[in-house]
Amino acid sequence: MSDAVIEFSGVSVARGHQRVLDVDHLELRPGVTALVGPNGSGKSTLLHAVAGLLPASGTITVHGRKPRDARSDVAYVMQSQHASEHLLVTAHDVVTLGRAATRGAFARLRAADRAAIDRSMERLDVSDLAKRHLAEMSGGQRQRVFVAQGLCQEAGVLLLDEPVAGLDITSIQTIRRVIAEERDAGRTVVVATHDLADAAKADHVVLLDKRVIAAGPPADALSPEHLRIAYGGRVLDLGDGLVAIDDGVHHDDHEHHHHDHHH
Numbered sequence: 001m002s003d004a005v006i007e008f009s010g011v012s013v014a015r016g017h018q019r020v021l022d023v024d025h026l027e028l029r030p031g032v033t034a035l036v037g038p039n040g041s042g043k044s045t046l047l048h049a050v051a052g053l054l055p056a057s058g059t060i061t062v063h064g065r066k067p068r069d070a071r072s073d074v075a076y077v078m079q080s081q082h083a084s085e086h087l088l089v090t091a092h093d094v095v096t097l098g099r100a101a102t103r104g105a106f107a108r109l110r111a112a113d114r115a116a117i118d119r120s121m122e123r124l125d126v127s128d129l130a131k132r133h134l135a136e137m138s139g140g141q142r143q144r145v146f147v148a149q150g151l152c153q154e155a156g157v158l159l160l161d162e163p164v165a166g167l168d169i170t171s172i173q174t175i176r177r178v179i180a181e182e183r184d185a186g187r188t189v190v191v192a193t194h195d196l197a198d199a200a201k202a203d204h205v206v207l208l209d210k211r212v213i214a215a216g217p218p219a220d221a222l223s224p225e226h227l228r229i230a231y232g233g234r235v236l237d238l239g240d241g242l243v244a245i246d247d248g249v250h251h252d253d254h255e256h257h258h259h260d261h262h263h
C-alpha cells in the first residue's frame, strides 16, 4: 500500500518554449520532504505545478485529484522576496487572504476563520504585527507573515519555497518549529531549500536537476554520487562520505546571488 499524497507520472513542465522539468515518476508522502538542487533545477517549478499554478503535461495528483481541483488542500508559500513589500496591506490582511483561498474571496469570515487566522499568527509570532504594513517589516517578519498565510489554510499539503533563506536566526527557528509541528500533525510538507545540512534533517529528500536525480531517505538521496550528478564539479569530497558544495568559485551565477535572479 502506497501512502503517497502527491504522485507524478510522466510529467513534463515547460516555461515558455523550454522544458524545464521532467518527472517520470515521483511520490511525495506525509512528513517533511526537502527539495534540493542547483539554481534553475526546477524546485520552484515543481512546487508551482503541485499548487496548480503552472500547467504540466502528464499526470500530477494530490490525494488522487488534479492540482487545480485540489487547491483547497494545498497551501503554497512563495519565496517572500518575490512578495511585493510595497503593497499597502497589513500582516492581518495577508494572513486573511490565505483564508480567502479556501473560503472564496468575498465570503464573510466566520468565527472558525478568525480563529484560524489568529492561531496561525500566534504560531509564527506575528500577532503583534497585525496592523503593520508589509513595507514596515523586516524580511524575517514578512516571511513569517507569509508562512502564517499558508498555515491558516489548514491544508493537508504545505508547500514552502526557500522559507528561511537569508532570514534572521529568530525567524529561522520559528519557521523551523512550525514545520516540525506540521510534520508531527501528519501533514505533507514540501520545502525547497539550498541548505543541504537542513535537507539532511528532513524525512525525505528529492534531489533535482531538471529531472529527479534521486528521491528517498536523506542519506541515500544526498549521497556523494547523487550530489555529484546534480552539482558536478562543485562537489567537494570531505572524506567519510561528507561533501560540500563549492559555490564560491562560481560566485557570479550561484548560491550567493540567488536572491537577485529574476524568474
Ligand SMILES: Nc1ncnc2c1ncn2[C@@H]1O[C@H](COP(=O)(O)OP(=O)(O)OP(=O)(O)O)[C@@H](O)[C@H]1O
Pocket (backbone or CB within 6 Å): 015, 016, 020, 037, 038, 039, 040, 041, 042, 043, 044, 045, 046, 192, 258, 263
Ligand atoms: N517565470 C518564468 N518564465 C520563464 N522561465 C522561468 C520562469 N521561472 C523559472 N524559469 C526557468 O525555469 C527553470 C527552472 O527554474 P526554477 O525557478 O524552477 O528553479 P529553482 O530550482 O527553483 O531555482 P532557484 O534555486 O534558483 O530558485 C530555470 O531555467 C528558470 O530560468
